């Protein structure tokens with residue numbers, strides 16, 4: 218059944234461990250580097266297990282739509298060797314809607330709104346809900362085309378396939394968003410039973426994305442638009458509901474006004490929010506009025522319909538549930554013109570993994586075992602598999618600067634100057650054909666360093682081309698740009714951003730990145746959310762563990778992710794620089810699993 222000519226190093230051993238764990242219902246934590254072939258190893262092990270366990274199915278969740286593709290590709294390969302394997306996928310419903318695909322409409326609205334509109338369309342029999350039997354496919358687009366040719370709603374066609382499918386590939390919200398999850402685990406067609414599911418969580422280091430699927434926010438603008446909506450549709454909403462809703466919205470808006478403009482997360486008292494706002498609002502009335510408006514908007518705007526009042530209701534309804542069920546594990550925060558309900562204990566979103574048949578959490582930078590157990594809230598036995606280096610370890614060299622740090626309290630022009638000169642110094646020592654990827658702790662530090670770097674660069678004869686990550690930078694555009702350049706290149710990126718997590722810069726299979734500079738350890742900047750999250754985790758697991766789980770491990774995962782950009786194959790060689798003396802602590806070196814050489818910038822350069 219193995220779809221490739223041979224097994225790569227260590228793959229067979231890992232397959233054995235996974236198969237054994239599946240039989241014993243143990244959860245697997247698979248920490249294996251890029252190039253190991255995690256996806257196929259996991260799919261293959263599960264497929265073999267399914268041969269003897271026909272009642273089981275696999276729900277394989279990935280962070281984004283883009284990450285569905287490599288999994289489908291491997292399933293396609295697997296099916297070419299084992300025709301009995303069936304698979305399907307789910308991405309955002311609006312991206313799989315037949316009506317939208319036919320008209321190529323852009324739908325910029327929350328998934329929850331679209332799901333309600335879809336329900337209305339179906340109740341009016343406007344949708345061709347059909348089973349189709351596609352040949353195997355390796356791309357989302359291939360499947361969408363087949364479904365369109367057959368005049369079938371692709372989302373439902375995929376859903377009908379649940380019955381025969383062994384593998385369902387879906388994006389995170391289908392597992393971690395409580396509203397969207399229902400469409401997988403309880404629905405009119407193609408239901409997956411959690412107790413029979415082997416759940417695979419891809420990129421399981423990325424708890425931020427997992428939590429984001431469960432957090433909820435509401436902007437003052439949305440509340441203001443809800444008021445306008447009430448005026449506009451006053452003819453359709455009974456006066457008594459209208460009056461009540463208007464009063465509720467003003468209560469909410471007045472509350473939000475007090476905190477509007479917070480530049481960083483500002484914690485609000487959840488009891489106060491409940492008492493001052495939520496307890497004074499009849500959510501049934503708000504729900505009824507918002508549904509009337511939503512219905513009219515669907516009549517008028519079709520798939521593009523979005524009711525702002527419905528968003529308000531959804532937010533308050535969510536808060537009400539969380540406040541009742543998870544009082545200690547959530548916090549209410551203000552940021553800009555928004556208020557947000559955020560989780561302070563991620564386990565409330567992830568502990569459902571305990572109810573599955575079993576689960577596999579995998580990543581190239583998987584957090585340690587105790588983190589998985591506590592932060593994910595896993596109660597079952599965990600088999601932690603660390604694959605280690607699969608490429609020659611001598612291809613990686615680590616360096617650390619002991620005379621600089623971006624510690625929050627000591628930041629200033631001296632620090633930024635040192636970082637700028639270090640970057641130029643390192644760039645000059647890396648062969649010109651290789652890119653230097655520089656990773657900063659934040660946009661703010663990056664811009665401060667760059668302002669000095671630009672001036673210092675003018676004094677150097679060698680031409681350097683800089684690519685600077687912006688909030689709207691697109692990975693594909695950067696990759697394309699790089700292909701056209703002949704100068705020395707420095708990419709300036711932010712830790713945890715798009716370029717450090719997703720970019721792959723290779724030519725003929727070899728990495729183009731010759732050095733990665735971490736210009737300051739990317740510890741999170743202090744704010745009320747971080748403090749509240751830290752306080753809750755410390756309360757649950759003690760101060761030391763709390764700090765590790767909330768601050769240290771996520772920081773080091775970002776560093777490892779950045780390092781991971783440089784070595785993509787056995788022939789790649791790279792140098793890694795950490796410009797922050799805090800990295801020399803025993804704990805950090807242990808967690809990063811490195812022994813760096815200490816470097817120092819020649820003092821004449823700073824004179």
Ligand code: SF4
Nearest residue numbers: 314315335338344370
């Ligand atoms: S059921 Fe209809 S509205 Fe819903 S996704 Fe399919 S085609 Fe679109």
